Amino acid sequence: MKIISMAALVAVVLASNVLQSTYAATYTVGDTAGWTVPTGGNTEFYDNWADNKNFLVGDVLVFNFVTGAHNVEEVTEAVYDSCNGTNNPISTHNTGPARITLNRLGEYHFICSVPGHCTAGQKLSVDVRNGPRTAAPTPGSSPNGPGIPGSGPNGSPSSASSLVAAVSLAIMSIALVLLC
CATH class of the missing domain: 2.60.40.420 (Cupredoxins -  blue copper proteins)
Structure with a gap:
């Protein structure tokens, strides 16, 4: 279970970074x-x-x-x-x-x-x-x-706006709460 949770967390973080970087x-x-x-x-x-x-x-x-x-x-x-x-x-x-x-x-x-x-x-x-x-x-x-x-x-x-950063952070936070 821990390995699956860690893999999901890594996937969420990577997806968030890709989402934010596409807005420059x-x-x-x-x-x-x-x-x-x-x-x-x-x-x-x-x-x-x-x-x-x-x-x-x-x-x-x-x-x-x-x-x-x-x-x-x-x-x-x-x-x-x-x-x-x-x-x-x-x-x-x-x-x-x-x-x-x-x-x-x-x-x-x-x-x-x-x-x-x-x-x-x-x-x-x-x-x-x-x-x-x-x-x-x-x-x-x-x-x-x-x-x-x-x-x-x-x-x-x-652009890498603060709105995209806020949405990315919110998604990561929700994922962390659900996975931990």
């Missing part, structure tokens, strides 16, 4: 423009891109860029503001495309440290929250880039 969204930074120096002096391009998105823990940012032409550095807010990428970045990605999982709450700051690129607007700041996705993707934009595994129909958001 994948965002292609800059959509079809990718990660590049914005055209026409539009230094607010990436800020505008991020404005109507609700980034959650578990979501993935994909930075599409040509290796050798750009990079992605995660930096502090001070470095982001000053565009000085030489001050000990948190992480550096030199090979495109770079996939970065947003694995904590709070602000993330990214720049391209190629001279002149950050000051020309190739920088992105996102605020990662925990909770349900509150804003729908803007027309022509989706949380999942075209051809990226895990994309929902019409780029429908699928």
Whole structure:
């Protein structure tokens, strides 16, 4: 009886983890423009891109860029503001495309440290929250880039929200009570 109970518990935990992990969204930074120096002096391009998105823990940012032409550095807010990428970045990605999982709450700051690129607007700041996705993707934009595994129909958001986590926790709790 104990072996069956333990096997059932393991199955419930694994099913819960799979359920929660299927709800992470994948965002292609800059959509079809990718990660590049914005055209026409539009230094607010990436800020505008991020404005109507609700980034959650578990979501993935994909930075599409040509290796050798750009990079992605995660930096502090001070470095982001000053565009000085030489001050000990948190992480550096030199090979495109770079996939970065947003694995904590709070602000993330990214720049391209190629001279002149950050000051020309190739920088992105996102605020990662925990909770349900509150804003729908803007027309022509989706949380999942075209051809990226895990994309929902019409780029429908699928995020690791607190609601899914709460339901998973409730299911695990009920299973534990019934099995023990």
